[in-house]
Amino acid sequence: MTGDYQLQRNLYEFIKGTEDPVVGMSAKWLGQVLQAVDEGKPIVYHPFTLFSELFVALDIQSICCESWGVLGREVDPEHVTKNIDAAHEAGIPDDLCSFDKAIIGSLLLEKMPPPAMIVLSAMPCNSSTITYQAVAELTGAPMWTTDSPYDMGEEGAMDYWVGQYKGLISFLETHSGKKMDYDRLKEVVEESNRCVEYWLEAMELQKLRPAPRSGTLGAGTSGSIVLCGTPSSTAAMKALLDDTRDRVARGETAVPDEKARVIWFHFGIGWDRPLMEWMKELGAVVPYVEFDDYRVEPIDTSTTERMVRGLALRALQAPMGKLGRGAFDEYIEDLHYSIDEWKGDCVVLAAHPGCKWIMGACGLIRDACREHGVPLLVYDVDLVDPRVTSAEESRTRIEQFLATVIDR
Ligand code: SF4
Numbered sequence: 001m002t003g004d005y006q007l008q009r010n011l012y013e014f015i016k017g018t019e020d021p022v023v024g025m026s027a028k029w030l031g032q033v034l035q036a037v038d039e040g041k042p043i044v045y046h047p048f049t050l051f052s053e054l055f056v057a058l059d060i061q062s063i064c065c066e067s068w069g070v071l072g073r074e075v076d077p078e079h080v081t082k083n084i085d086a087a088h089e090a091g092i093p094d095d096l097c098s099f100d101k102a103i104i105g106s107l108l109l110e111k112m113p114p115p116a117m118i119v120l121s122a123m124p125c126n127s128s129t130i131t132y133q134a135v136a137e138l139t140g141a142p143m144w145t146t147d148s149p150y151d152m153g154e155e156g157a158m159d160y161w162v163g164q165y166k167g168l169i170s171f172l173e174t175h176s177g178k179k180m181d182y183d184r185l186k187e188v189v190e191e192s193n194r195c196v197e198y199w200l201e202a203m204e205l206q207k208l209r210p211a212p213r214s215g216t217l218g219a220g221t222s223g224s225i226v227l228c229g230t231p232s233s234t235a236a237m238k239a240l241l242d243d244t245r246d247r248v249a250r251g252e253t254a255v256p257d258e259k260a261r262v263i264w265f266h267f268g269i270g271w272d273r274p275l276m277e278w279m280k281e282l283g284a285v286v287p288y289v290e291f292d293d294y295r296v297e298p299i300d301t302s303t304t305e306r307m308v309r310g311l312a313l314r315a316l317q318a319p320m321g322k323l324g325r326g327a328f329d330e331y332i333e334d335l336h337y338s339i340d341e342w343k344g345d346c347v348v349l350a351a352h353p354g355c356k357w358i359m360g361a362c363g364l365i366r367d368a369c370r371e372h373g374v375p376l377l378v379y380d381v382d383l384v385d386p387r388v389t390s391a392e393e394s395r396t397r398i399e400q401f402l403a404t405v406i407d408r
Pocket residue numbers: 097098099100124125126127128320324352354355356
């Protein structure tokens with residue numbers, strides 16, 4: 001039966017007792033969404049580039065669509081590809097990003113609770129922007145798009161963006177029937193600041209050589225997207241940090257003898273989580289995954305205006321969001337920065353077919369790595385759909401590449 005969200009209910013039951021703080025965060029969010037569905041509460045859809053503080057302060061249940069579309073492999077390994085196929089069968093072009101096809105497919109298969117409203121930031125890419133238009137068309141829900149300037153360094157760009165962000169708050173008020181209580185928002189932002197401080201410290205510890213962990217911290221998920229500004233999000237990030245600190249104190253490292261430090265400059269491969277664990281067998285550690293690096297800072301809450309401005313700035317910082325919305329220079333600067341700071345010996349770029357803006361700039365990325373003196377592997381792999389490149393093929397490509405890196 002569709003429309004009962006049984007898959008997500010099964011997933012919730014499966015993960016709710018987890019001791020992993022990041023998975024626990026997803027479980028908490030999933031449980032809250034299902035409760036909102038059962039109680040008939042309104043739901044707001046949003047993309048991964050928007051943090052959750054406004055929704056938390058207004059007490060509106062949110063669904064980050066990119067997360068919802070790809071959650072659930074643990075209880076049905078075919079779930080995500082079924083979503084993608086449903087989108088294809090409805091005529092969605094197959095070169096649309098598979099994160100986005102999974103959203104549209106979820107809706108068509110009635111596996112996603114309908115929204116009362118949709119909020120969007122016009123980034124990072126055309127794929128995302130057109131998808132949310134399709135989502136609004138399919139659901140009939142009202143949508144607000146925060147228009148982001150192409151060049152944030154241009155005079156007046158930030159003021160324009162803050163105005164757009166204030167429009168987002170008004171839209172949420174209008175369609176939820178609730179008025180923003182700015183004292184409550186201040187509490188929520190102070191809570192999210194605590195979360196961000198733990199998050200930044202965990203990222204700092206990953207700069208140690210040898211690194212305490214390998215692979216994604218999951219900081220983007222627990223820190224930002226779904227429940228940022230709630231005590232449980234802060235607790236999840238603190239647990240992650242405490243565990244990382246303990247590892248450092250015990251002298252525990254991801255790989256005792258690091259032969260290669262890999263900068264993974266994209267999301268991890270969602271369907272192939274064991275990949276980075278396997279890389280450890282080759283002596284390679286991944287101290288940095290781009291999706292952990294929101295480059296966030298605590299927000300000044302001393303006045304309402306400063307707080308809203310800080311939130312607006314934070315909403316520009318999602319990796320991929322900030323890198324995909326304007327000129328490519330910022331992407332290249334971030335690449336240099338991450339290689340320097342996390343002491344990368346090489347870079348792997350998972351060439352997700354939907355990311356045409358990255359694919360179109362492979363030459364610039366290659367030049368930047370050459371300038372930096374680090375080898376680069378670009379290989380085709382879909383981050384969501386396992387049918388494009390198999391796990392075996394990934395391992396073959398990475399093993400060959402790392403052999404040349406380690407031999408240098
Ligand atoms: S930036 Fe790439 S991965 Fe992100 S939504 Fe767009 S196409 Fe998909």
